[in-house]
Amino acid sequence: MSAIEMLEEEHKVILRMVKILTVMHERLESGGDVDTAALTEVVDFFRAFADKGHHAKEEDVLFPMLERNGVRSQGCPIGTLTGEHKQGRALMTALNYAIGKYTNGDSTAKDTISATIKGAIDLYPDHIWREDYLLFPMTEKVLPKPELQALTRNFNEVETKFGSDFHKKYEQIVERLEKSFVTNKEGGV
Secondary structure (H helix, E strand, O other), X not given: OOHHHHHHHHHHHHXXXXXXXXXXXXXXXXXXXXXXXXXXXXXXXXXXXXXXXXXXXXXXXXXXXXXXXXXXXXXXXXXXXXXXXHHHHHHHXXXXXXXXHHHOOOOOHHHHHHHHHHHHHHHHHHHHHHHHHHHHHHHHHHOOXXXXXXXXXXXXXXXXXXXXXXXXXXHHHHHXXXXXXXXXXXXXX
């Protein structure tokens, strides 16, 4: 699997989590509660899988390689995407803080949880679209074939550092949350 294919596959998993967040948000907005354990798993997923796994490949490997090949670090696409990565981190920090307040009995934190989840729902699909349809095609045009091959090798090295069960662990979290939230909402679909 090429480096770009790896990132695209990770996007699919992240979008599945966004679908879960959408159901959680709908429940909160209709007056329901969301299990704080599930919310904690969401934060862990975005911090580990999306940020330390996925975004790290982009920020630590892909973006510097593009910069060495003439793509500016400021503006579109690298500056914009890096800013969105920071926005995602801030959302997960805010969500984690609100979960703690909610767990300690602060009922007003429910509104913050809902708003923060909505922020993630608004951020990630557009961000992923920009990468899939702008960044990745540009990468394949800008980087010479040997550098694309090196990118794949570098991504494989990053994957090795996380261990063979890293993706499996987070995909299982997504599957479990889908069963709890999405499947139940859609009547068994």
